[in-house]
Each structure stands twice: as structure tokens, then as C-alpha cells.
Amino acid sequence: MADFVIRANIAHYKELLDTETDSRKIEMLRKLLAEEEAKLAEWQAKNPRPPRKA
Numbered sequence: 001m002a003d004f005v006i007r008a009n010i011a012h013y014k015e016l017l018d019t020e021t022d023s024r025k026i027e028m029l030r031k032l033l034a035e036e037e038a039k040l041a042e043w044q045a046k047n048p049r050p051p052r053k054a
Contacts, residue, residue: 003043009036 013033020026 006040
């Protein structure tokens, strides 16, 4: 569940970055995006997916 929220945040920040023109807001969105991407990487490291069955 936590990864769903993190992925949704990442997608949302990317969408906002596509249309934002204010440089201060862009800077903040990039910071938030980087933080969420780091959270996702940490979550994935702690919660590896089991191998898929063939």
C-alpha cells in the first residue's frame, strides 16, 4: 500500500512539472519528486518482490 501512495505522488509531481512555469515552484516540485523517488527506492530495498511463478 505504501508503494502505491509513493508512486501516485511521483506521478502527480511529474504531471505538475509538465505544466508549471514558476521557477520557485519547479524547484520545489523537483525536490519533492526526488524525495519520493528516494522513498520508493528505500521501500523497494526493504520489500523485495518475490519471484514470479512461471
